[in-house]
Amino acid sequence: MIKFQDIDLATFLKDYWQQKPLVIRNALPNFESPVSPEELAGLSLEDEVESRIVIQKGEQDYQLLKGPFDENTYQTLPEQDWTLLIQGVDRLIPEVTDLLNDFDFLPRWRIDDIMISYATKGGNVGPHFDHYDVFLLQAAGSRQWLLTAQDCLESNYIQGVDLRLMQTFKVEEDYVFEKGDILYLPPKWGHHGIALDDQCMTYSIGYRSYRGQELWDSFGDHLSEMAGFKTLYRDPIWPVGLNPGEITDAAAEQAQALLANILTDKTLLKTWFGRFATQLDSVAAQQLPEPLTEEETPDIEDFMGALQVEPGLIKDPVCRFAFAKVDQNTLLYVNGAIWDSFGATDAFITLLANQSFLTQEQIMLNGDDEGNIKLLFDLWKLQYIVFIE
Structure with missing residues (x-):
């Protein structure tokens, strides 16, 4: 430091x-x-x-x-x-x-x-x-x-x-x-x-700097992808003798209340923000590594064997990893996506997100859990993590 x-x-x-x-x-x-x-x-x-x-x-x-x-x-x-x-x-x-x-x-x-x-x-x-x-x-x-x-x-x-x-x-x-x-x-x-x-x-x-408009647009995209905001707008109580062409304060306040309500959903906000915070910019997205082809990909048993002899695994520097505790679950985020953790332990997801590399010793200490190995294998096939040379 x-x-x-x-x-x-x-x-x-x-x-x-x-x-x-x-x-x-x-x-x-x-x-x-x-x-x-x-x-x-x-x-x-x-x-x-x-x-x-x-x-x-x-x-x-x-x-x-x-x-x-x-x-x-x-x-x-x-x-x-x-x-x-x-x-x-x-x-x-x-x-x-x-x-x-x-x-x-x-x-x-x-x-x-x-x-x-x-x-x-x-x-x-x-x-x-x-x-x-x-x-x-x-x-x-x-x-x-x-x-x-x-x-x-x-x-x-x-x-x-x-x-x-x-x-x-x-x-x-x-x-x-x-x-x-x-x-x-x-x-x-x-x-x-x-x-x-x-x-x-x-x-x-x-x-990174975040402008409010970026946050708002990204949150809207997240809601659309998750189909998580289907609550209907409800009118206020209309007065007798209204102006039929007027948008009243009461009508705008109903829309405001609908939007404000979704912003109180802490689980939804935290789930979205992990995606936003790890999203790659356009230049970085073009620099992502090429995934292994089917011919280049061995069985997971061969991968496990390599883990026992190689010094460890290191993240590709373009990739962005993070984790979040959401409703007593640990979510892994990679490059703007909520990642399939394959049932990996919370402690291992935390370790993976926190560090730029994993030593062989750290991998072996967590290797008894099948989900941990499946997660590493999935990321390795994409070359988001590679063996340390």
Whole structure:
């Protein structure tokens, strides 16, 4: 886990998370980036990788290039003042995925992805604010971070620029970050990070943001799929001499009461929210592994034999797992679906959702239950979990 130094974890969760920034010096002592700038550039050449280059040309003049790039792109870049950004590196490189274990003091299903940026001296993406929480880990080199809580409004965007940059940026805090330092930022805090050398690399551990409209639409889709909301709307008591064309307050209140009633169903809400929280975005959905073909799939007895000799199983980094206690049952969610648990024990479902991998010892300790093995076999056939190499 990252080291909070001057405060404890409880204080961070109570007083800082989603409320105000925190500078965490030496949060990951002796951190060494498992990815080099050259490897990042290599990833940007691949079609399935989301990549961008931002070049600053003037005080409020930025150029945005979108990948995939080619080797000629890098030969034409200026000496300084540019930044390469690669999205979703945790889905691509296992050593980057492992970094998420240092942030398990927050729910894993809240994490969106890890973006890695490399910048030459002066490189930056402009002053901006985000709608999500983020931990900004300085992985190499040095970066200056300027912060503000003022004017973080969409009306403050510079018009005619591909990037959502702040027109007015009044600096309130100014820090220099070295390797291993972390800056935590809650939503809607203006920040402007400027590379101070040609070795600057920053890891952005970003968390999902949920707009109310997204929740509402998703809940409606869940109700439709489950056919779980067939209660009929009932009229109010109509007055004598009504206006036949008027929608009255009483009529709208009847509709409101009908909707409010479904929102009091805690079982339904919790069942739905597990699906919502583990749903993949469109990019991640395209990165799901190919399932085993019928010819590639052995009998479950052969799978059980492999479990006894292999070091363990690890989840595919694209997949999102979670569990919930619903009406004294433990539901498993995988990639936006309520998963068939095959009668696996509650303790095993919890273990599977909590950890990024299962050791052979953990599997053997739970291997006497037939449902546990059937669940693993089902997930392995889809390659949502694979044997640790």
